[in-house]
Amino acid sequence: MELEKLPIVEFEAPVLEIITETPTTKTLVFNLDSVEFNFCPGQYVMLQVPYQGEVLKRAYSIANSPTKKGVLELTIKRTPNGRASVVLTEQVKVGDTFRIKGPYGKFVWLPEISKSIVLIGAGSGIVPLMCMLRYIRDKKLSDVNAILLYSNTHYEEIIYRQELEEMNGSNIKVVHTLTRSFPEGWKGYTGRINEEMIKREVGDLMNNLYYLCGPPSFVDNMNSILESLGVERERIKKEKYE
Numbered sequence: 001m002e003l004e005k006l007p008i009v010e011f012e013a014p015v016l017e018i019i020t021e022t023p024t025t026k027t028l029v030f031n032l033d034s035v036e037f038n039f040c041p042g043q044y045v046m047l048q049v050p051y052q053g054e055v056l057k058r059a060y061s062i063a064n065s066p067t068k069k070g071v072l073e074l075t076i077k078r079t080p081n082g083r084a085s086v087v088l089t090e091q092v093k094v095g096d097t098f099r100i101k102g103p104y105g106k107f108v109w110l111p112e113i114s115k116s117i118v119l120i121g122a123g124s125g126i127v128p129l130m131c132m133l134r135y136i137r138d139k140k141l142s143d144v145n146a147i148l149l150y151s152n153t154h155y156e157e158i159i160y161r162q163e164l165e166e167m168n169g170s171n172i173k174v175v176h177t178l179t180r181s182f183p184e185g186w187k188g189y190t191g192r193i194n195e196e197m198i199k200r201e202v203g204d205l206m207n208n209l210y211y212l213c214g215p216p217s218f219v220d221n222m223n224s225i226l227e228s229l230g231v232e233r234e235r236i237k238k239e240k241y242e
């Protein structure tokens with residue numbers, strides 16, 4: 001797969017399945033049987049969402065690995081008072097059809113880019129990072145080392161919790177932190193991702209490629225921590241969910 005050669009395509013696709021991920025998050029699985037759509041892990045699409053007579057265009061990262069053919073999975077978290085995200089998480093039904101265009105974005109990981117990656121996400125910022133992890137798992141890339149640091153407000157809001165647990169193993173390490181509440185017996189971290197957490201979990205800081213994704217303030221904050229730890233700018237990739 002070469003990023004420069006991937007064509008941007010526009011198509012209509014029906015919703016095949018709706019998966020409830022958390023109380024505020026759903027995955028829409030689109031049927032892509034009749035579409036030729038290729039993308040790299042980390043990229044996103046633009047989705048057209050009908051809203052009160054208007055059409056809103058919103059960016060959503062691709063959740064499924066490119067190895068999973070015939071479908072496109074988007075995981076959408078409801079934004080308080082948001083428009084498109086409320087339609088997508090509360091009103092969409094199986095069979096509804098959407099106009100989609102993509103792929104877009106340079107927030108991409110492929111094994112030839114780096115064999116050692118640190119993925120840092122908050123909330124729905126997990127989506128493109130999960131795509132990368134699913135790709136590593138499905139292609140059995142045992143020479144790649146990935147560490148995920150994932151921050152959420154509450155345990156119930158951890159997206160893909162079960163699947164992440166199953167991925168945590170030899171070459172994928174999953175580290176959680178909860179910032180607002182945590183269940184009894186919680187074994188992960190509490191509080192925001194900080195310098196100490198990164199140093200302890202990553203170990204050798206300098207030779208990795210870092211992928212940061214989430215709200216702009218989170219990405220900026222993680223970026224300053226990494227820079228203050230001496231990580232070179234060129235080793236930090238960012239995707240801000242503005």
Ligand SMILES: Cc1cc2nc3c(=O)[nH]c(=O)nc-3n(C[C@H](O)[C@H](O)[C@H](O)COP(=O)(O)OP(=O)(O)OC[C@H]3O[C@@H](n4cnc5c(N)ncnc54)[C@H](O)[C@@H]3O)c2cc1C
Pocket residue numbers: 044056058059060061062075076077078079080081082083084085086124127128239240241242
């Ligand atoms: C590259 C990229 C990838 C993304 N991938 C994902 C993803 O995988 N999953 C995901 O869930 N999201 C993703 N997002 C975010 C997504 O694109 C939307 O921004 C998000 O779903 C909110 O859209 P909305 O229409 O619901 O919110 P909007 O209606 O646009 O509102 C956004 C915010 O503005 C506030 N607001 C709304 N109207 C007003 C107003 N009139 N005045 C002041 N404030 C107002 C709302 O309270 C809300 O907090 C991504 C964003 C980018 C840029």
